[in-house]
Amino acid sequence: MAIAYKVVIPARYGSSRLPSKPLLPIAGRPMIAHVCERALLAEPEQVVVATDDERIVEAVASLPVTALMTRPDHHSGTERIAEVCERLGWGDETLIVNLQGDEPLMRPDLIRRLAVALSQQEGCRVATLAASISERAEVFNPNAVKVILDRDGNALYFSRAPIPWHRDSFSGQGGEAALPEGFPYLRHIGIYAYSAGFLRRYICWPASPLEAVECLEQLRILWMGERIFVLPVERAPEAGVDTEEDLQRVRRVLADAAP
Numbered sequence: 001m002a003i004a005y006k007v008v009i010p011a012r013y014g015s016s017r018l019p020s021k022p023l024l025p026i027a028g029r030p031m032i033a034h035v036c037e038r039a040l041l042a043e044p045e046q047v048v049v050a051t052d053d054e055r056i057v058e059a060v061a062s063l064p065v066t067a068l069m070t071r072p073d074h075h076s077g078t079e080r081i082a083e084v085c086e087r088l089g090w091g092d093e094t095l096i097v098n099l100q101g102d103e104p105l106m107r108p109d110l111i112r113r114l115a116v117a118l119s120q121q122e123g124c125r126v127a128t129l130a131a132s133i134s135e136r137a138e139v140f141n142p143n144a145v146k147v148i149l150d151r152d153g154n155a156l157y158f159s160r161a162p163i164p165w166h167r168d169s170f171s172g173q174g175g176e177a178a179l180p181e182g183f184p185y186l187r188h189i190g191i192y193a194y195s196a197g198f199l200r201r202y203i204c205w206p207a208s209p210l211e212a213v214e215c216l217e218q219l220r221i222l223w224m225g226e227r228i229f230v231l232p233v234e235r236a237p238e239a240g241v242d243t244e245e246d247l248q249r250v251r252r253v254l255a256d257a258a259p
Contacts, residue, residue, distance in 0.1 A: 005115040005193070006046045006094060007039040008084050010077030011101030013053035017243055022056050022101050024247060027254040030059045031241065034104035034254065040064065041108035044097070044115070048088070050080045076217065077101075082203045085196040092197025095119060099191060104250055105238035106191065117231040118193040124154065124227040125198035128218070129189035131236035136179050138187065145188040145216060147230055155228040158188055158216050189236055192218075198226075 011032050015021040022032040032049065039047045040063070047065040051057060052074075057067040068087060074080045081098055090096075097115050099106060110129060118127035130147050138144045142160040150156050157163060162170060169180040179185060194202075208223035210216075221228055241247050 003116055003119045004045050004095070005097060005119070006048065006090070007042065007044045007097045007099050007111065008048045008050055008081045009035055009039060009099050009101050010080040011035075011049055011051045011056050012077075012080075013051070013056060018241065018247065020055075021241065022051070023059055024241075026104060026247075026251050027257075031104050031250075032056055032059050032101055033063065035099065035101055035106070036060055036063050036065050038104065038106050038108055039097075039099055039111060042097075042111035042115075043108075044111075048084055049101075050077075050084045052080075078199065078217070079203055082199045085199055090196045092195060092200070094196040095193060096196060096199070097191065097193045100240060102242065103191070103237070103240040105240075105253060107237050110189075110191070110233060110237060113233070114191060114193045114231060117229060118195075121229050124229045125195040126221060126226065127193045127229040127231060128155075129191055129233055130186040130230050131189060131233050133179070133185040133187050139179065139185050145190075147186050147188045149186070149230055153229055153231070155218075155222065155230050157222065158214070158218055160214055160216070186230070186232065187236065188218075188230075189233070 011022040013020055023030045026034055036047060049060050049065055049067045050070045052072045060067050068084055070080050070083045095115055095118060097111055114127055114129055133139055139162045145158055145160060146163050147158045148156045148163050166180045205220055205224055208220045210219040210223055241250055
């Protein structure tokens with residue numbers, strides 16, 4: 001299906017865990033270059049790198065992307081993308097996929113499928129992805145964000161806790177090793193599509209109490225009564241780069257993929 005959409009990659013130079021993360025070398029190239037190539041393979045109208053550092057601009061200069069210097073005082077990548085919308089004059093109906101700058105293994109087909117899914121929604125201007133959980137340990141892992149859906153595929157809630165709580169299976173000490181049958185457990189995948197008009201409203205909203213408790217920014221959307229459509233996918237993409245261990249894992253993957 002042919003649709004028009006943009007991909008914006010917020011890429012901040014500073015990182016408490018991995019300083020200068022977007023520029024870390026992977027298979028002979030900076031991480032941000034790999035992310036840009038994944039975005040370009042999804043065939044959007046435009047790929048924009050929104051950054052706060054000239055070194056990141058230089059790192060993507062040879063690629064067919066737009067590199068935009070944004071303000072250094074943004075609190076999130078979402079705010080940085082909102083600035084891009086204003087600077088480039090995008091209309092309220094412009095569809096945008098927010099691809100994090102530390103996702104060098106994101107599958108291009110997922111980027112495009114997410115944009116297509118949002119384009120098909122009525123009255124919903126935000127979409128994201130989720131993948132099935134098959135292991136009980138992942139349900140109880142607070143670093144794995146779970147999501148439950150309503151009958152129309154919209155998010156009811158996101159949580160670091162096991163949701164839904166299966167009373168009979170989870171109440172004992174330890175319990176069965178396998179997940180209970182009868183209800184799918186879904187892990188949220190942190191990539192979003194939204195309209196520029198939604199972003200303009202979102203950045204004016206205060207943080208919600210739920211967001212503060214769970215440390216999940218998307219809960220602000222549900223708190224304000226907005227819908228988030230969730231597209232289930234068969235297989236989650238490889239995880240992004242948050243730690244030194246992640247970086248070494250991604251380096252091995254891309255080294256093995258090199259011709």
